[in-house]
Amino acid sequence: MYLSGKASKARLREAENARRNRQEILKAWSTGRISRRDLIKMGLFTTAGTLAMKGGLHPFARSVYAEIPTGLPPSPLFGAQAFTQAMPRFDVLPRLAMSALNPAPTAQANTTQQLLNTALEGVRAGDTGPIEGRPPGPIWAHQEFTRFPPVVAIDATQEGAKVNTAYNPQVAPQFNSGIVASNPFPPRFHPSLPAQSTLSLWTFNGTLPPKLIMARYGEPILFRHHNKLPFDVTQNGGFGRHTISTHEHNGHHGAENDGFTGAFFFPGQFYDYHYPVVLAGWRTINTTATDPRAGGPADNGGINKVAGDWHETMSTHWFHDHMFSFTAQNVYKGNAGMLNIYSSLDRGNEAINDGVNLRLPSGTAKAWGNLEYDVNLMLADKAWDANGQLTMDIFDFDGFLGDVMTVNLVYKPYFEVERRKYRFRILNASVSRFFKIALSDGSAMIQIANDGNLLPNPVSLTQLDEQGIAERYDIVIDFSRYKVGDKVWMVNLAEHQDGKRVANDLTLAEALSGTSDDPCVGKFLEFRIVRDPATADQSRVLATLIPNPVLTNIPVARQRVFEFNRGAGQTTNDPVTTFFGPWGIATDDGGTLAADFGRISAAPRFGTREIWTLRNGGGGWDHPIHIHFEECQTLARDGSAANVPAWEKGRKDVWRLRPGGEVTITLQFRDFGGMFMEHCHNTMHEDNAMLLRWEIDDNGPPFLRPLPTPIPKPQGVTFEPPTDILPTAF
Amino acid sequence: MTMRRSSLASVLSFLLVGVAGSLLWGDSSAVAANLTSTKTILVKGTVDTNAPEMIPFSGKIQIKAVFVPDPDFKLPPIVRVSMDFLDVQGLGQTTKTKYFAVGDQELNRTLRASDHPSLTFAIVTEADRITSVGTGLVSLTLTFDGVGNLTGASGIVGNSPFAPSL
DSSP: OOOOTTSOHHHHHHHHHHHHHHHHHHHHHHTTSSOHHHHHHTTOBOTTSSBOOOTTTOTTOTTTTOOOTTSSOOOOOTTOOTTOSBOOOOEEOOOBOGGGSSSOOOSSOOOOEEEOOTTSTTOOTTOEEESBOSOOSSTTSOTTTTTSOOOEEEEEEEEEOOOBSOOOOSSOGGGTTTOOTTSOBOSOSSTTSOOOOTTTOEEETTOSSOEEEEEETTOOEEEEEEEOSOSSTTOSTTSOOSOBOEEEETOOSOGGGTTOTTOOBOTTOEEEEEEOOOOTTTTTSSTTOOOTTSEEEOTTSSEEEOSSOGGGOOOEEEEEEOOTTTHHHHHHTTOEEEEEEEOSSSOSOSSOOSSSOOOOSSOSSSSSOOOTTEEEEEEEEEOBOTTSOBOOOTTOTTOOOOSEEEETTEESOEEEEESSEEEEEEEEOOSSOOBOEEETTOOOEEEEEETTEEEEEEEEESBOOOBOTTOEEEEEEEGGGSOTTOEEEEEEOEEESSSSSEEEEOOHHHHHTTOOSOTTSEEEEEEEEEEOOSSOOOOOOOSOOOOOOOOTTSOEEEEEEEEEEESOBOOOOOTTTBOOOSEEEEETTOOEEOOBTTEEEEOOOTTEEEEEEEEEOOSSOOOEEEEOSSOEEEEEETTBGGGSOGGGSSEESEEEOOTTOEEEEEEEEOSOOEEEEEEESSHHHHHTTOEEEEEEOOSOTTOOSSOOEEEOOTTOOEEEOOSEEOTTOO | OOOOOOSHHHHHHHHHHHOOOOSSOOOOOOOOOOEEEEEEEEEEEEEOSSSSSOEEEEEEEEEEEEEEOOTTTOOOOEEEEEEEEOSOEEEOTTTOOEEEEEOOEEEEEEOOSEEOOEEEEEEEESSOSSSOOEEEEEEEEEEEOTTOOEEEEEEEEEEOOOOTTO
């Protein structure tokens, strides 16, 4: 349970002392001065895989403090009150001409040498390394770079917190709760809280609010990501790793652009990610691009038709760090943004009535991508230290929980709305916390999409299903049922006692009663109904959105079983590619193995379809399992199609297995190749070490079967053979 | 004992003396067969607030409970409860419009002998099964035996006590 802010001064002081003592180890670990193996050898972990129960070190020790899921004292609020600050809309990253990028992007990694900073680990004076961190050579060259040449450039950095003087919400202040974008936007969670230091918060461009990329089908993007984090790995404010790898979740593109966990890059480097923004199946379906349902919005309100299967249209993505073993820390520290994909079906203009556009709530001023009534929400629980700086317990391998709710990286805000329909794209960007969302008046929301895929049929719900980490739920709320002056709140019903799973889904009355010990239960976002819309609401929610692709004519090439367990073994010991932790994955009834990105656990054949079963190996935890690359269809839960709820009948890329549960899915392997991942998106589980590599490597040159593993260093990326290939992989 | 040492070395040395840790993580148990039990109940009751008119509802809800023990951490077992509104409908007393109750839910609840979840549902019309025209409440009583069998279930439909600005 949580240590109450009303606990005795002595208990709070003990907890603070424990935090400081732990911080020494946390920092040493996060900066690589000691390894996890060192800690295990030192006996600092118990058989349960947690930090040893030592008074003065372990705040979970019942005799000392009671259990505190954050592993930390309660976050001080500095007098901040809930619902007293406006919720900022996302900050839209500029869409630049390709000529803005210097040097120009190249198909293969740009290996132009630069002098390296000696603060980087393993670098001596005079050493040089490539300016781009992407692995060199043809295997990691941008696939289909000529066929889908980038036409829009996104140029962003990763760096420490600073004031935002270029905030661009792409809406007028009346659609942003009065926030004037031209005013400097400080890096703080609430006006009463201190600004975050450059070592506490590492975000895209170093600023708040979180960033939004706006993409559309038929318009390939080159996302150049500069690493401007400190060269010195110890300059991390106690947690966070200065090497990064950026995953566009869940883009359908080559593995070189997927943010592979072992393809990380260093401070002083950039990495060019090529997002072709294509419909899956573009090689074989609608290849002449004649179907208007397969397309992107044109600037004149029309459609730019593209090849591929329109049933594979996606809408709401996000992007985040995927650094091997440090994803939780880096994402928590601010490495997370969202990406909206606009299509002929999901135009971002509710007025265009051409028989294709679904006319979902958005706006009308621009031909596409109107955001007035289309709102991204990033939910995340956080914690901060006595100085109000972001802090984290990276030792809680069961899962880290914050004790403060944020929306769009500010503390419990309000958002002004008009009496009409709004679309909300809700992302769970927490480390380990699940949410379950209701409105405080118990009224209905319409779920229209799951994991960024518009459902075959929308579903009316008075409470959403649990939402695991990385899941995206798009919903429509019709505020016309309220009066001007009314308020209604989003409420979290999912009560945690630790980071392993939800302990109890509360009823609305229970959640609103204020009796839960979980400080993140209850109201977290206030909607203020402030006015009638100036123009009529032209949006609608049709009974049919996007039917699923029909796969019955595609034979099933293989079936595989992945079981997500505790108690992993380690069969490899490469110092770069392996990581040992309490969590692991058993493939096809083999042993449960800890992560090794040099190990190939599965290698489906290019152009085939398989059925995968994802099994939770226990009842004491839940796992939101993510499979990269292509959206999948859920065939069954616990062995029966009848157990798949209506809101999971579309395509997905993250599945909560449910405690003791099992999910059966089907997926295709087509269009691109390379090495991808499958992992738990409770990122503490992922980092410790519930992650595996699978690859598509049989589509001919330049791919090799098996693929060599990249080993990044500041001086350049080298390659080594796989450390292991599971017997059922090929 | 309270520690306020600043150096990593002092912290580690303190711990090395005092802790005899294991090199192994705890193993997870084999997947236990989860006990599933299902009951279909008849619910009825009238909604006359938060609704376009007075609507007497009746129909069936299927309740499936999956008992999930936790042999690894010995945490209290939970019950995964699924609720399917099979055909709960009502006829508006004034307009004779046919209304449907939509309230499918998935819940993880701590196992207790008697659980009383009250859940709101959306009221929709036959013409538009998506757009809610009101909100009702179903108050359930679920009873379980010691091994998580759903032994009893009942429910009553009524008015939602929730309102905006509260």
